[in-house]
Amino acid sequence: MALESKKDWILMATARSPTNIAVVKYWGKRDEALILPINDSISVTLDPSHLCTTTTVAVSPKFDRDQMWLNGKEISLSGGRYQRCLREIRSRAGDVEDEERGICIGKEDWGKLHVHIASYNNFPTAAGLASSAAGFACLVYSLAKLMNVREEQGKLSAIARQGSGSAxxxxxxxxxxxxxxxxxxxxxxxxxxxxxxxxxxxLVIIIAVVSSRQKETSSTTGMRESVETSPLLHYRSTEVVPKRILQMEEAIRTRDFSSFARLTCADSNQFHAVCLDTSPPIFYMNDTSHRIISYMEKWNRFEGTPQVAYTFDAGPNAVLIAPNRNVAALLLQRLLFYFPPSTDTELKSFVLGDQSIVKDAGIVTKEDMDALATPPEVKDNNASTQKFPGDVSYFICTRPGKGPVLFTDEAQALLHPSTGLPEVSYG
Amino acid sequence: MALESKKDWILMATARSPTNIAVVKYWGKRDEALILPINDSISVTLDPSHLCTTTTVAVSPKFDRDQMWLNGKEISLSGGRYQRCLREIRSRAGDVEDEERGICIGKEDWGKLHVHIASYNNFPTAAGLASSAAGFACLVYSLAKLMNVREEQGKLSAIARQGSGSAxxxxxxxxxxxxxxxxxxxxxxxxxxxxxxxxxxxLVIIIAVVSSRQKETSSTTGMRESVETSPLLHYRSTEVVPKRILQMEEAIRTRDFSSFARLTCADSNQFHAVCLDTSPPIFYMNDTSHRIISYMEKWNRFEGTPQVAYTFDAGPNAVLIAPNRNVAALLLQRLLFYFPPSTDTELKSFVLGDQSIVKDAGIVTKEDMDALATPPEVKDNNASTQKFPGDVSYFICTRPGKGPVLFTDEAQALLHPSTGLPEVSYG
Structure with missing residues (x-):
C-alpha cells in the first residue's frame, strides 16, 4: 500500500468560508448534542473578502495525533463539537489517489490517519462576529474536500451544524x-x-463593532437558559417565527426592502426580548446598541419608508443593511456623525472593508468626519445631536457574499507543505 | 340658599396618597379612554413618609374656574384625564353642611362650583417614580372627601383609574x-x-434613582405601541399573567419571599421584554439598570436563595425589595459599593428616606462608603468589582405603607384658607 511504502507525504486542502448574519434568528435547541433548533432561521452570507475564515487541513502518515491551530495558536480538539465533525466527515470519506505523488488512500484508511488543521479569521475572533459559524463551515468544507466526501452541500451543512448551529x-x-x-x-x-x-x-451591509466592558453570556449557555426559563420563547418559536419565515422568504424573493427591513428589525428585537425574558435575564445589547437602534428608527420614520434594517446577534454589535450604495453612503455619514472615533484613531483603522462606500460618503480625511452635517431627522431635537466618540470601535463595510471556495493555489495554505505545521507569516 | 347668601367661604380638604410599585406589571389597555387594562396587576404600596403626593382641594362660590397647581406651578386641567375624574366625582357628590361656617351645599350645587387643586410630591416628579399614580389617587380621594362622595374605596379606585391606570x-x-x-x-x-x-x-424597599440622558417614551404611548405591534404581549397578558397573579397572591399570602422575589423579577423582565418586542422597540432600562440586575442575580445565586427582588417600571430606576432589615443593610452596602456618589455629593443627599437602614449598614460618613468591602460573590471576579460613581443619582430607603389619609390639621393645607391660592412656603 502507498500508506506503508512512503510515509513522508502530506496531502492538504485549503478553503475559505464566509460568516453569516441571521435576519430571522436561531435561538433555542431541541437537542443539545445534535444542535437541532426549535425554529427555522434565515441568514445573509457576508462577503468573505471582508469577513471569512481560511482553513488548511492536512493529512499525513507521519502525523501522530489530530492537532489544530486557530490564528496561529494551538487549541484543543478534544471538545465534542470538533470530535463530532471529524468523525462525521471521516465516516463519509472516499478514496483519494494522487498518482504523481504516489499517494493512494482508501476510504478505510482515513480512520487511521491524523489531521492537522490551521484556521485563520480575517477579522477579530473575539469581537462577536460569528467566527464559529465561519470556522466550523470552513473546517467541514475543507475536510470534505481533502477526504473526497461526495455529499451534497446540504448534507455537509448538517455536519457543520453539529460544530456550531449557525455554521x-x-x-x-x-x-x-x-x-x-x-x-x-x-x-x-x-x-x-x-x-x-x-x-x-x-444590498450594502455595515457592521458597527461596539465597544463593551461586559463579559457576555455564551450563546450556547444563553439559549439553553432561554429554553428552560423563558415563557415567551416557546410562543415565539411555534407561533411567530413560522409566519415570519414565510414572509421573509417572500421579501427576499421579491427584493422587497421595506418588508425585509421590517421583519429583520422585528425579529432581532424579539430575539433580544426573549433573552430579557430569560431567568436570569441576558443582556446582549448595551446603551450604544440602543442608541444605534433609536437613530435608525428615527431616520426610517423621518423618511416614511425603511432606509435601513438593523440586526444584533448575541453581543452589542450592530449589523446594518442598506438597500443600495446611495443609501449606504447616507447611512455611513450618520454612523460617523453619531459615533466618531476616539481622537487617537485613524480613519483607515476605523472604517474597514469596502472603501468605496467610504468614498461615496465623501469621507477622505478625518476632518471630513468632523464636518459631517447634522442629519435632518434630528435637526430640531438638540438631545439627539449628541455624539458618542469611541463608543463604536470600528465599522466594516461589506455586502452579501458567496459560499465556501476551495483554493487551488498552494501559496494560500496555512500549513507548511513539508512539515504540516503552521506557517508563521500570517496573523 | 347659602350659596347665594354668602359668597366668600372656602371649603377645603387635604389628603396624602402613596405611590405604588407593581410586582406584576400593568402594560397594555383594552380601552384607551376608560383606561381598562389587558391583564390584572399587583402592586406594593410604598410608605408615604418617603414617597407621596399631598393634595389640597378647595371649593368656593368665588372661584371662577377650575384651576390646578402642581408643585407650586399652575398646570392645565383641560386634559381628558383630569376632566373625567372631576366629572365622575362631581356626579357622585353628596350634600355638605357646615353649620358653624354657614355653608350648605346641596349635591345638585357641585356642578356649578369651581375647584382649586394644589398638589405636591415629596419626591422629584420627573424621576420616574410613579408620581401620576400618587397624584391621581390623591386628587380623587381628596375631592371625594371634600364633596362627600359616599362610595367605597373600590369605586373611587375606578375613578382614579381614569386619571392614570396605576393610580x-x-x-x-x-x-x-x-x-x-x-x-x-x-x-x-x-x-x-x-x-x-x-x-x-x-420588607424593606430601596429605590435606586438612575441617572439617565435618555428621553423616555411615555408609558401611555409605549403601551399603546406594544398593544399594536408586539406579538408577545398578547401571549403574556392571556397566558402568562393570569397564572402569575395566582402565584403572586399565594406568595404574598404566605409571605414566601423566595417565590415573591422570583415572580417579581421574572415579571419585570418580561414587561421590558415586551417593550423590546414593540415596534419601534422601547428601551426603559439602561446599562446601569442592567448592571444592578446582574449584581442582584449574582448575589442571589451566590447565596442559593433569593436575597433581593428587583423590579423596574417605565424608566431606568431600580426598585429593590429585601425580606428584612438585616438583608436590607447588606443590600445597601452592595449598592453603595458598586454605585458610590460622585465626589461632590454628600451622603445625606445620596441616601434618602429611612435613615435607620443606612445606620444598620454601618454607614455614618462618606469614608464608610469608600471602606466598604468587596461583596464575597464577586471576590474572585475582577471585572465585577468595577465601581460606577455617579451612575445612581440617589437612593431612597422605604417600606410597604398605608393608603390615602385625610389631614384634619388645616396647617397641612397647600391652599390659603382665605384666598384659595397656593401657599408659597412648600417646595
Missing part, C-alpha cells in the same frame, strides 16, 4: 434558510440556499 | 390587586386590597 448556514452564499427539520437524528436539519449572492446584489 | 392601586395600602374586569364601562376594573401594610411588615 450550517455558512455553507452557502447569498440568502440561506436553516430548516429545523423533524427527524430525531438531525438528518433533515440542514441549510438550503434561498437565493444566491447575485439575486439582490444592491 | 387605582394607590387607593389602598399594603398589597393591592387591580382586577382588569370584564365590563365595557369599566365598573369592575377596580383595585382590591390583598393584604394591608402590616401583613408583611419586615
Amino acid at each position: 450550517c448556514r455558512s455553507l452557502f452564499g447569498g440568502f440561506v434558510k436553516w430548516e429545523m427539520g423533524k427527524d430525531s437524528t438531525g438528518s433533515d436539519s440542514i441549510a438550503v440556499q434561498l437565493a444566491d449572492e447575485k439575486h439582490w446584489n444592491d | 387605582c392601586r394607590s387607593l389602598f395600602g399594603g398589597f393591592v390587586k387591580w382586577e382588569m374586569g370584564k365590563d365595557s364601562t369599566g365598573s369592575d376594573s377596580i383595585a382590591v386590597q390583598l393584604a394591608d401594610e402590616k401583613h408583611w411588615n419586615d
Whole structure:
C-alpha cells in the first residue's frame, strides 16, 4: 500500500468560508448534542473578502495525533463539537489517489490517519462576529474536500451544524434558510440556499463593532437558559417565527426592502426580548446598541419608508443593511456623525472593508468626519445631536457574499507543505 | 340658599396618597379612554413618609374656574384625564353642611362650583417614580372627601383609574390587586386590597434613582405601541399573567419571599421584554439598570436563595425589595459599593428616606462608603468589582405603607384658607 511504502507525504486542502448574519434568528435547541433548533432561521452570507475564515487541513502518515491551530495558536480538539465533525466527515470519506505523488488512500484508511488543521479569521475572533459559524463551515468544507466526501452541500451543512448551529448556514452564499427539520437524528436539519449572492446584489451591509466592558453570556449557555426559563420563547418559536419565515422568504424573493427591513428589525428585537425574558435575564445589547437602534428608527420614520434594517446577534454589535450604495453612503455619514472615533484613531483603522462606500460618503480625511452635517431627522431635537466618540470601535463595510471556495493555489495554505505545521507569516 | 347668601367661604380638604410599585406589571389597555387594562396587576404600596403626593382641594362660590397647581406651578386641567375624574366625582357628590361656617351645599350645587387643586410630591416628579399614580389617587380621594362622595374605596379606585391606570392601586395600602374586569364601562376594573401594610411588615424597599440622558417614551404611548405591534404581549397578558397573579397572591399570602422575589423579577423582565418586542422597540432600562440586575442575580445565586427582588417600571430606576432589615443593610452596602456618589455629593443627599437602614449598614460618613468591602460573590471576579460613581443619582430607603389619609390639621393645607391660592412656603 502507498500508506506503508512512503510515509513522508502530506496531502492538504485549503478553503475559505464566509460568516453569516441571521435576519430571522436561531435561538433555542431541541437537542443539545445534535444542535437541532426549535425554529427555522434565515441568514445573509457576508462577503468573505471582508469577513471569512481560511482553513488548511492536512493529512499525513507521519502525523501522530489530530492537532489544530486557530490564528496561529494551538487549541484543543478534544471538545465534542470538533470530535463530532471529524468523525462525521471521516465516516463519509472516499478514496483519494494522487498518482504523481504516489499517494493512494482508501476510504478505510482515513480512520487511521491524523489531521492537522490551521484556521485563520480575517477579522477579530473575539469581537462577536460569528467566527464559529465561519470556522466550523470552513473546517467541514475543507475536510470534505481533502477526504473526497461526495455529499451534497446540504448534507455537509448538517455536519457543520453539529460544530456550531449557525455554521450550517455558512455553507452557502447569498440568502440561506436553516430548516429545523423533524427527524430525531438531525438528518433533515440542514441549510438550503434561498437565493444566491447575485439575486439582490444592491444590498450594502455595515457592521458597527461596539465597544463593551461586559463579559457576555455564551450563546450556547444563553439559549439553553432561554429554553428552560423563558415563557415567551416557546410562543415565539411555534407561533411567530413560522409566519415570519414565510414572509421573509417572500421579501427576499421579491427584493422587497421595506418588508425585509421590517421583519429583520422585528425579529432581532424579539430575539433580544426573549433573552430579557430569560431567568436570569441576558443582556446582549448595551446603551450604544440602543442608541444605534433609536437613530435608525428615527431616520426610517423621518423618511416614511425603511432606509435601513438593523440586526444584533448575541453581543452589542450592530449589523446594518442598506438597500443600495446611495443609501449606504447616507447611512455611513450618520454612523460617523453619531459615533466618531476616539481622537487617537485613524480613519483607515476605523472604517474597514469596502472603501468605496467610504468614498461615496465623501469621507477622505478625518476632518471630513468632523464636518459631517447634522442629519435632518434630528435637526430640531438638540438631545439627539449628541455624539458618542469611541463608543463604536470600528465599522466594516461589506455586502452579501458567496459560499465556501476551495483554493487551488498552494501559496494560500496555512500549513507548511513539508512539515504540516503552521506557517508563521500570517496573523 | 347659602350659596347665594354668602359668597366668600372656602371649603377645603387635604389628603396624602402613596405611590405604588407593581410586582406584576400593568402594560397594555383594552380601552384607551376608560383606561381598562389587558391583564390584572399587583402592586406594593410604598410608605408615604418617603414617597407621596399631598393634595389640597378647595371649593368656593368665588372661584371662577377650575384651576390646578402642581408643585407650586399652575398646570392645565383641560386634559381628558383630569376632566373625567372631576366629572365622575362631581356626579357622585353628596350634600355638605357646615353649620358653624354657614355653608350648605346641596349635591345638585357641585356642578356649578369651581375647584382649586394644589398638589405636591415629596419626591422629584420627573424621576420616574410613579408620581401620576400618587397624584391621581390623591386628587380623587381628596375631592371625594371634600364633596362627600359616599362610595367605597373600590369605586373611587375606578375613578382614579381614569386619571392614570396605576393610580387605582394607590387607593389602598399594603398589597393591592387591580382586577382588569370584564365590563365595557369599566365598573369592575377596580383595585382590591390583598393584604394591608402590616401583613408583611419586615420588607424593606430601596429605590435606586438612575441617572439617565435618555428621553423616555411615555408609558401611555409605549403601551399603546406594544398593544399594536408586539406579538408577545398578547401571549403574556392571556397566558402568562393570569397564572402569575395566582402565584403572586399565594406568595404574598404566605409571605414566601423566595417565590415573591422570583415572580417579581421574572415579571419585570418580561414587561421590558415586551417593550423590546414593540415596534419601534422601547428601551426603559439602561446599562446601569442592567448592571444592578446582574449584581442582584449574582448575589442571589451566590447565596442559593433569593436575597433581593428587583423590579423596574417605565424608566431606568431600580426598585429593590429585601425580606428584612438585616438583608436590607447588606443590600445597601452592595449598592453603595458598586454605585458610590460622585465626589461632590454628600451622603445625606445620596441616601434618602429611612435613615435607620443606612445606620444598620454601618454607614455614618462618606469614608464608610469608600471602606466598604468587596461583596464575597464577586471576590474572585475582577471585572465585577468595577465601581460606577455617579451612575445612581440617589437612593431612597422605604417600606410597604398605608393608603390615602385625610389631614384634619388645616396647617397641612397647600391652599390659603382665605384666598384659595397656593401657599408659597412648600417646595
